[in-house]
Amino acid sequence: MKKLWQKDEKDSSKLVEDYCFSDGVALDNNLVNHDVYGSIAHTCALAKLKIITNLELEKLVKCLKEIIDLNKKGKFIVTGGDEDVHTKVEKYLTEKLGDLGKKIHTARSRNDQIAVDMRLYTKEELLNIAVLINKLTDTYLHFAEKYEFIPMPGYTHMQKAMPSSIGMWIGSFVESLMDDSKMLQTTYELNDQCPLGAGAAYGLSLPIDRELTAGLLGFSKVLNNSLYAILSRAKSHTVVMQSLVQVMLTLSRFAQDMLLFTTSEFNFFKVDSQLCTGSSIMPQKKNLDIMEFLRAKTHVVIGYEQMVNSISAGLPSGYNADFSETKGPLMKSIGIVKESLKVVDLLINSIKPNIEILSNSMTKELYATHAAYELVKKGIPFREAYVKIGTSLDELPQYNSQEILKMSTHTGGTGNLGLKKIQKDFSKQENYWLKEKKKYMSVINKLIA
Amino acid sequence: MKKLWQKDEKDSSKLVEDYCFSDGVALDNNLVNHDVYGSIAHTCALAKLKIITNLELEKLVKCLKEIIDLNKKGKFIVTGGDEDVHTKVEKYLTEKLGDLGKKIHTARSRNDQIAVDMRLYTKEELLNIAVLINKLTDTYLHFAEKYEFIPMPGYTHMQKAMPSSIGMWIGSFVESLMDDSKMLQTTYELNDQCPLGAGAAYGLSLPIDRELTAGLLGFSKVLNNSLYAILSRAKSHTVVMQSLVQVMLTLSRFAQDMLLFTTSEFNFFKVDSQLCTGSSIMPQKKNLDIMEFLRAKTHVVIGYEQMVNSISAGLPSGYNADFSETKGPLMKSIGIVKESLKVVDLLINSIKPNIEILSNSMTKELYATHAAYELVKKGIPFREAYVKIGTSLDELPQYNSQEILKMSTHTGGTGNLGLKKIQKDFSKQENYWLKEKKKYMSVINKLIA
Amino acid sequence: MKKLWQKDEKDSSKLVEDYCFSDGVALDNNLVNHDVYGSIAHTCALAKLKIITNLELEKLVKCLKEIIDLNKKGKFIVTGGDEDVHTKVEKYLTEKLGDLGKKIHTARSRNDQIAVDMRLYTKEELLNIAVLINKLTDTYLHFAEKYEFIPMPGYTHMQKAMPSSIGMWIGSFVESLMDDSKMLQTTYELNDQCPLGAGAAYGLSLPIDRELTAGLLGFSKVLNNSLYAILSRAKSHTVVMQSLVQVMLTLSRFAQDMLLFTTSEFNFFKVDSQLCTGSSIMPQKKNLDIMEFLRAKTHVVIGYEQMVNSISAGLPSGYNADFSETKGPLMKSIGIVKESLKVVDLLINSIKPNIEILSNSMTKELYATHAAYELVKKGIPFREAYVKIGTSLDELPQYNSQEILKMSTHTGGTGNLGLKKIQKDFSKQENYWLKEKKKYMSVINKLIA
Amino acid sequence: MKKLWQKDEKDSSKLVEDYCFSDGVALDNNLVNHDVYGSIAHTCALAKLKIITNLELEKLVKCLKEIIDLNKKGKFIVTGGDEDVHTKVEKYLTEKLGDLGKKIHTARSRNDQIAVDMRLYTKEELLNIAVLINKLTDTYLHFAEKYEFIPMPGYTHMQKAMPSSIGMWIGSFVESLMDDSKMLQTTYELNDQCPLGAGAAYGLSLPIDRELTAGLLGFSKVLNNSLYAILSRAKSHTVVMQSLVQVMLTLSRFAQDMLLFTTSEFNFFKVDSQLCTGSSIMPQKKNLDIMEFLRAKTHVVIGYEQMVNSISAGLPSGYNADFSETKGPLMKSIGIVKESLKVVDLLINSIKPNIEILSNSMTKELYATHAAYELVKKGIPFREAYVKIGTSLDELPQYNSQEILKMSTHTGGTGNLGLKKIQKDFSKQENYWLKEKKKYMSVINKLIA
Secondary structure (H helix, E strand, O other): OOOOOOOOOOOOHHHHHHHHHHHHHHHHHHHHHHHHHHHHHHHHHHHHHOOOOOHHHHHHHHHHHHHHHHHHOOOOOOHHHHOOHHHHHHHHHHHHHHHHHHHOOOOHHHHHHHHHHHHHHHHHHHHHHHHHHHHHHHHHHHHHOOEEEEEEEEEEEOOOEEEEEOOOOOHHHHHHHHHHHHHHHHHHHHHHOOOOOOOOOOOOOOOOOOHHHHOOOOEEOOOHHHHHHHHHHHHHHHHHHHHHHHHHHHHHHHHHHHHOOOOOOOOOOOOOOOOEEOOOOOOOEEHHHHHHHHHHHHHHHHHHHHHHHHHHHOOOOOHHHHHHHHHHHHHHHHHHHHHHHHHHHHHOOEEEEEEEHHOOOOOHHHHHHHHHHHHOOOOHHHHHHHHHHHHOOOHHHOOHHHHHHOOOOOOOOOOOOOOHHHHHHHHHHHHHHHHHHHHHHHHHHHHOO | OOOOOOOOOOOOHHHHHHHHHHHHHHHHOOOOOHHHHHHHHHHHHHOOOOOOOHHHHHHHHHHHHHHHHHHHOOOOOOOOOOOOHHHHHHHHHHHHHHHHHHOOOOOOOHHHHHHHHHHHHHHHHHHHHHHHHHHHHHHHHHHHHHHOOEEEEEEEEEEEEEEEOOOOOOHHHHHHHHHHHHHHHHHHHOOOEEEEOOOOOOOOOOOOOOHHHHHHHHOOOOOOOOHHHHEEEEEHHHHHHHHHHHHHHHHHHHHHHHHOOOOOOOOEEEEHHHHHHOOOOOOOOOEHHHHHHHHHHHHHHHHHHHHHHHOOOOOOOOOOOOHHHHHHHHHHHHHHHHHHHHHHHHHHHHEOOOOOHHHHOOOHHHHHHHHHHHHOOOOOOOOHHHHHHOOHHHHHOOOHHHHHHHHOOOOOOOOOOOOHHHHHHHHHHHHHHHOOOOOOOOOHHHHOO | OOOOOOOOOOOOHHHHHHHHHHHHHHHHHHHHHHHHHHHHHHHHHHHHHHOOOOOHHEEEEEHHHHHHHHHHHOOOOHHHHHHHHHHHHHHHHHHHHHHHHHOOOOOOOOOHHHHHHHHHHHHHHHHHHHHHHHHHHHHHHHHHOOOOEEEEEEOOEEEEEEEEEEHHHHHEEEEEEEEHHHHHHHHHHHOEEEEEOOOOOOOOOOOOOOHHHHOOOOEEEEEEOHHHHHHHHHHHHHHHHHHHHHHHHHHHHHHHHHHHHHOOOOEEEOOOHHHOOOOOOOOOOOOOOOHHHHHHHHHHHHHHHHHHHHHHHHOOEEEEEHHHHHHHHHHHHHHHHHHHHHHHHHHHEEEEHHHHHHOOOOOOHHHHHHHHHHHHHHOOHHHHHHHHHHHHHOOOOOOOOOHHHHHHHHHOOOOOHHHHHHHHHHHHHHHHHHHHHHHHHHHHHOOOO | OOOOOOOOOOOOOHHHHHHHHHHHHHHHHHHHHHHHHHHHHHHHHHHOOOOHHHHHHHHHHHHHHHHHHHHHHOOOOOHHHHOOOHHHHHHHHHHHHHHHHHHHOOOHHHHHHHHHHHHHHHHHHHHHHHHHHHHHHHHHHHHHHOOOOOEEEEEEOOOOEEEEEHHHHHHHHHHHHHHHHHHHHHHHHHHEEEEEOOOOOOOOOOOOOHHHHHHHHOOOOOOOOOOHHHHHHHHHHHHHHHHHHHHHHHHHHHHHHHHHHHHOOOEEOOOOHHHOOOOOOOOOOOOOOHHHHHHHHHHHHHHHHHHHHHHOOOOOOOOOOOHHHHHHHHHHHHHHHHHHHHHHHHOOOOEEHHHHHHOOOOOOHHHHHHHHHHHHHOOOHHHHHHHHHHOOOOHHOOOOOHHHHHHHHOOOOOOOOHHHHHHHHHHHHHHHHHHHHHHHHHHHHHOOO
8 A cells, every 4th residue: 555655656565564564553543533633733733824724624624523433433443554543544534635635744744643642642541540540549448448457467578577457458559559649640741741743853844833732632731842752752651651560560569469368378368259260170279360460460561661661762863663662562551550450449349358367367476576565665675675575485475456456556557547638638639630631531522522 | 797686696697698688788888877867866756755765865866976977987887797787777876875775676677767768868869860960951951052053964763854953952852851850859759758667567566756757857748558668668669760760761862862973974073082982902993982881871770670670569568578689779770870960961061063064964855844845835735745855856955954944933943942941941940959959958967966 | 151160150250351361362363273283182192091982082183173274264263252272172172072072171271281382382483483594594694795895894882993894794693693593492492392291280190191292292302390391381481582582682783783874874785765664744765664663673572571581480389370471472572583584684685785885984094903913013012003003093094995804814804704614504504493394394294184 | 090092191081981990890800810811812822923922922821820819819909990801911911021011912802802701701600500500400309309299289370279299399490490401501502602813893904813712712612703703792691691590580489489388377398597587676587588589689680681681782783882781780690690599509408398287288179170080080071070079179078198199190290200310311411511610620720720
């Protein structure tokens, strides 16, 4: 199929085409709407430049909106020969509108076009991820409140250490996700800059109104320097990847905990068998595959991040085709993070603590530190108390676990987890994202109204 | 040497000690001051708990300040047998103050101690890095202003693309560093939470005042959940590593550009020979090794980030010794980033554009897009103009490069780089960091006054 | 859809299914034939165990061969609900043969089944890659012979260093690929062990004849320890990935060289425009995208290797679902390596040196070391000769490049590249792979005859 | 300090020196002997070229041997100002022998010098690692033999799966290390090629006898193409790194197993308390830190490998200073692997199975598959037997674990682990490495006799 940049009919090699475009083409189907959004905004700028008339503007916009409809119906599929979504869209316009379609690429390059598509796509997906983080945070928070004082052993080095509680354990995930959300917010803000109008990387000799297009698309600012607007493409993906890794790190800890706590040796939690998978050979097996996949997928996302980092490193200034190879890792990672957040939410909603087993697990050695502190209160220097207890562990009394948990009243202790205060902070976080989502949707709805 | 946790005289294996502690011990020498800061704050909390008297408090603090003096003189070196800086400090106190020294570890674990040390160390180093980023941004900005309209070819795919300028080229690094600074700011804020008082990971059965210690150390908040306070150690390092990678990505692009632009084939810049190295065999060589090292060190920092990510992933909740292995990658990366920022600053201050060569490089094909736009202005649809120019490249006229550069007046174009506006935004950034640095230093000075 | 391991009709969650199986299912379509090969061998072992009769054996084998036919016609597609290729195959047999189909999974687990599938698949693909390496090595070798004494500047630190030749430059890729082939051979041998019969990981309480199945499938040995047979799955992938990375490293150097040598500033080679791509905005552009993609895809394969390494690290003994996540990175990397080898072969066959430009690039400073050696021959200590030449570079004479190239007669010098000897060694390498490929194909043909 | 390549007294910038050389200098102290070996061989080649007389040869060799003596006594330390070990050695010779010292760098570059140093260093260390692998394999093998039929539960997905034994569990490590040894052997052979004489990368216009030097240094062949000889430096490191990763992957699985099996919940093994570390706060703790460090250090080595891969990727042909940054990751990884092999050996020699606990862990569900096979033997199709057992797990009888273990008589089953045969294969492996080590040592001893 003839490419935008072909001046004659000689075909480029099939092998070359496959090597460069075949992966990207499949991924470009995620970008159809965003390419249309960008094109509508660009068309408005062309009208302002008088490159096209208002009537032509109307025709182009109408035709572009058709693509959104077709896409919704699954009838606008970018395929192998299309090279990319931009070419497909331009061809559609040319087929429908003739010479007018040939005007749309004035003052635009596929370089700024893909940059704006990716930033719109990323914006939308970061909002989706934020909503899922909020949902899971909320689920964790309720679980922590429900079982706040159910005792469970606290481990260090995988060995029994000190008394802990489900409240403290699950509360640690709540706070971890809230830190992740803060990082995501900065990522969101750094992403929220409009590269459209930067052309191939060096701007244009036409006075295109970049503030206009940025505003129509709902970006909070124009991404100024044309060169930076284009080459930040890969770099802006690394920023996103890093905030995705943060979420996966939080969840992977939960995965490892669940795998450990649901062994028959620990057996701290009951899991709904619908969330387990079986074995083809062993009739008795109930495996928590989802948590093993989560553990593995964390390394997948870390690996994707490293790919994007390494691809970006050491490239010379200007647009480089290498950038294209960062699209896949980003899109796949976004998919993994969304699914992982949902899977954990599903799991949390299905587990029940085995309260008696947890209670029986609160063995004496967990209280050794507490016993040492009792000696300290009697005036013995801590290091001596420590040795005294450490050399007479057999004599440790059996404490009441609930009492001990409630006795730890300092900020963030088992008796003072501050779940109410966290709930308040969390509401602020929720509102931030809801507001951003609403803002984005209203801009887009207006654009394609 | 006897360890804090040894209850008898039996020595642990030398091999075990080396395997676990030898790397860490060397790195711990970067933490002596921070360990003292944390210990002073902790001692105040012990006094408030009445574990020690006010007189004892005074003695302990005095003794702790001695360590800072010794450290300044290079006389407080943590070595192999010490296990770690915390043990070394406790031993010093016990040697000097007897039983009183044995009290200091009450209501504290090395787990929250290293966590607070690392967060103080990181805070300080992030401030140092921010200052260096500001310095380099300023240098770039002046270079961009000085040579704003010196033409240079703009490349895409390493091929000549469109007219560019030194202003646009260098301006792209200014804006890149400013985005990096924003990421660094979030990293700084996420780091700025105090884990002290979380104990081994599960809090304490003593009502220690965590707000007091956080305040004395200048943290903006208490890191609430005790478990999260401890296990976020590795995760908080991953956040820092990611913002360091961002800086290296910006600089590695500059490295590759410099290596390319100083080949004899390009020859766009003259470099001071003091910044070059020679060959042991070839008498004529002047190599820009520093930019090759920068290119390589970028992958080193990316690799370190990946290490810290992977080490952190899939660990169960609680303190894990694995965390220790994240200290080296973090500290080494911080060192590399600081040196790299300085090296680039030095280089920028020493290069001079070869203006005539740059001018001669502005060959005709760079203006092909401009020529197509001239046809567009005459009413020819862009795609047709594109083909027309593309099939008659030999007929392109020679344009005046300066004129063309200035004609690109849209936001972020070569004729409208907005350097003045950027200067203003940059001042805000500079002020943020200066204020934070001042705040931190005044808190520390008060603490050890 | 009901799974092999479901004992009742209750469906597992759709989300769980998608999370665990959706990626894998698509990839499993690459394994249909291998699953059938393994199943035929396994069926023979069941007959020997008298679990099935010879007549039943015949029926099962006939039915399994049907699957190969269906697969050839694209009519045996593993899809979402199937869970995996093994389930799909077992279901097909059960549908066709009733109770007999239900017998095939005796003495087998999907764990040893996927292990043997992957080792067969890998064997086949390593043979394919070896053939492509051989082809490219041959192409390079001819290119090196053809242009053996065409001078080109030799660079170090991207600066002109000493006289070199196309023979030396291309010869370096020949020898690099030959080292890669040696590594591939070890990978091939380590892969060539049969895990079938290891069951879920702990063997079986049935005396299955593992030598029989290994022999039928053409493996050179049984992978002994049952546990190792299963858990080496991920580890054996890491070995393969590493040898793929080696090939990509060789090719990525070629990519960077080509990108540099085809800039208009170097312009050492002419490239057929059919291998170039254009720009949507700049009418004049001819970009060597394929080499940029090769450069980027090298980091993709490195990233995939790191993923597989990290996923494998730190897993406990036994089968872990994490292993599944290594299938994608392996298969995708194999695809990239095969395509990359083809693309480079295509490119080499299309480039022509710009002999005059190369000749003009042989500027005087390239001979500085040679000039120093001339002084050495007159008895001046090298370090003094070096300084003398280094401080009077302007006085260097212009040497005849061809003469100088031929004067370097030591082993591996430009005048003694040993291409004939290399040709001989390469023939041995070629024969090894041809023999292995023939052996494998004859075994498989016999199995499915 | 003046550098080899400085022609005047003007100092290069301190910052530049630190940035480029400070890391490398410290590491170069590992290379003093190897640099001397290479220099002796090179000197012999110079004599053959008549660049120096036989008398001069004698003087130079004598002086070079002095360096080995000094190094043994810790009196030949490469420090900051020296730039590198090569410069330090050349300076020593010049100080001692005047003009004669200035001759040694004839027909040599630091590029081929570091290449040969690194290959000699690597050869030596691979031999050291092979010896440690052999030692650990032997230890594992004895442990497997000693406890061959002690039952332990076999896990998949971290859930109880089927009966296993210590013999099978430990046997899996034996076979894993034996595969690793095969990979190491190829690495060793690929490394065993001599780059000396390749000069800066483009050979020399002097007919240096590369076969002579390769022979004197005990290399099995000359690394032919001069350019490949130099630029394979980084690539040859990636090959080594990959074989190191293989060893760490094997050991990291052991680490995770040990951490799990020594939790109080599993409690399968007793560990000597000298191999455990304690807590500063909790008197009762005995932590198996060494296995946590091993788990983390595995990711460190994986990260280092990825660093070396990424640094190497996409560099243009010729020597690049980037190569220097691969030295640290290689040397540090070698150190980690050696220590890790020793630590695991120490641990294995100190653990004892808790036989009663292991026995009690052999709960009924482990035999579900066996029970299904009993139905199969009665003629019930496996899939039906599977469902029957799966829906009546409560009725499973209690089997005798030893009997069941011994009943699994197929190759690699618990009753037929083939430890005797493995012992034989292992002896061959041991002999290979012993022979190679002896060969290397005899060459070196002759060289410096």
